[in-house]
Amino acid sequence: MSRFFNALRDGVGFDILLVGAALLFLLALAGAPLLYNVLMSFQQVDMFTLGVLFRPFVGFDNYVAVVRQPEFWLVTRNTLIFVFGSMSGQFVLGFALALFFAQKFPGAATIRGLFLVSWVMPGLVVGAIWSWILAGDFGVLNVILKNLGIIQANVVWKSDPNFSIWAVIIANIWLGLAFNMLLLSVGLAAIPRDLYEAAELDGANAFQRFWTITLPMMRSTIGAVLSLGLIGTLQQFDLFPALTEGGPANTSNVAGYWSWQLSFQLYDFAKGATVSVMMFVLVLFASIIYVRSTRHEVRG
């Protein structure tokens, strides 16, 4: 018995105990709902069977029905535009800002801190503010663009099918910028200074230093930022109800919002679950990249 407690205190048992607690937590709060969701996507769900686990099994009917919805391909296209538009915007601007604030100038750290404001704000608040900025007739963005001579007539960001998804992307880039910048700043700070000094002595110019030192040294950070960005973008919800509600005519609807609409507005829980399972496959893909890119960190 005492051997058992000894093992628990300072042997393998203790490790197992710690890992087990975390694993149990994960299984209960992430694993079980996930499996339940997958199960639901193969079942026929209505209000009377909402509370039970075993419902009529319908095979792939829900998947077929979802793909057959007239808006399916539009939503797929929008999701891809939204994910890649938001991610590249967030990443490129975030990287640029991170590099900018990595230069030593007075107040750099303070101003960088101020950027976090956008990250702290709740999505709904950000959505409401951008909703005013992007308003068609009296929005401030149109006034600025007009005075700069970039546009002649007002762009109705939220109601024009050609711009509606971009309206949400613009707001989302702003929202996710600080997070990207912060993570990339940490990555930049971890690169040893002497590498740059040595390169400078060897006559490498700024671009060469960026290409041969900064980027390779940031590989794992960039991988992490991009996969977290993908997950965060797919998760983005608050901006949609605040800005466009997926309209006009689904031109700004994406998988995440669509799944919510199906479940909680149309009360078609099975189809909502089906869409989220489809999204899960995408996120799984991102998670694999993330795990691979951070794997060697753990070993080190």
Add this chain to the structure above:
Amino acid sequence: MQFVKLGLLAGLAVGALVAATPASAQVTLKVWSIDGNDRPGIADTFSKEFDDANDDIVVEYRYIPFDELVNETLRAFATGNAPDIVSFDNPDFALFSSRGAMLDITDRVANSDIIGKAEYFQGPLNSVTWDGKLFGLPKYTDTIGIFYNKDMFAAAGLTEPPTTWAQVVDYAEKLTDPTHNVYGATFSARAGEEGTFQFLPIIQMSGGDANKVNTEGAAQVLDLWKEMIDNGWASRDVLSLGQWDSTGTFNAGNAAMAISGPWEIDRMVEDAKFDWGVALLPTITEGGERSSALGGFNWGIMSTTQHPDEAFRLLEYYVSQEDRLFPEFGNLPARGDIALPVTGVEKKDAALKVFQEQLQYANPRGPHPDWQKISKAIYDAMQQALTGQMSSMDALNQAQATIDTIFN
């Protein structure tokens, strides 16, 4: 030791308290509604009054936000914790009544001295009826008409409000004044229930309904709406504006006509610095079929209740107090036998008269258990047509195909 003593004393005190409450068979009724969050509403006020007046019944009132009401009730019903009485938005009602989740009160209403089924407007009554049986009662109602800015009309040489949709477009062109940021008309064609709320009446005017949306007339009016948007006689933002915000632009003098309902009146009296009036919702042809949207909430007793008799008594109490709906809460009763008191505000009284007349033409959305899916098909089609992604007829045909799968 001291603590143990204290604990014992406390236990005794609690026991005494429990014993002191009347041991008579008390019935607890749970009532859920969206009322009473920021200001006193119908359900919370009346429930408390009934609770105070009846010693044998305890009413537990619970406020639930609008967006969560249906989901919360679905969950509660599925797990056997449903309330006794619940108040739903009228298009959501059929989801429950059609599946036996609401108590059939046809006979109880017929035998009631307080509730007179004949007094209710037909539209609201249809929304609580399923399969010929009565599963609830209308709580209050509202509808939409067309507000117009009389000063702008006079300036443009117009005297009467438009009576057909073609006239709306014609007037909108005359009333539009880009130099002063004035649009001819505003409405809500949003991707949501509000969009369907404003467009379904058009389908109904053209002889269609929720089960038949691809009518000639509906396509014609969609073309007219599109013409207004394309020509800048209505803002393209009507596609994302809700009714409250859309009418806000009317109040600010940025639109000469607005489609909305009686809930706007109080704010308009405050905000609008011009002379305004309301007219019945225009028709497709002169003197053509009338229709309008039917808003408002319904009461219903859930079929799982343990105390149907007491719940019905509470329902009767709600109905007996309906003459207070307008003076105290600003809501229109869904009955023709309650005269609205004169408020003394001239424009408000005139507007209310129009809306009371309009209510006779108000048609419910559905009722259908899959209403939300039908609604999405309708507002999606409306938006596809208005943004020019599809012709009006093609968009309505596509909606019809979706709707056919729901009805068949």
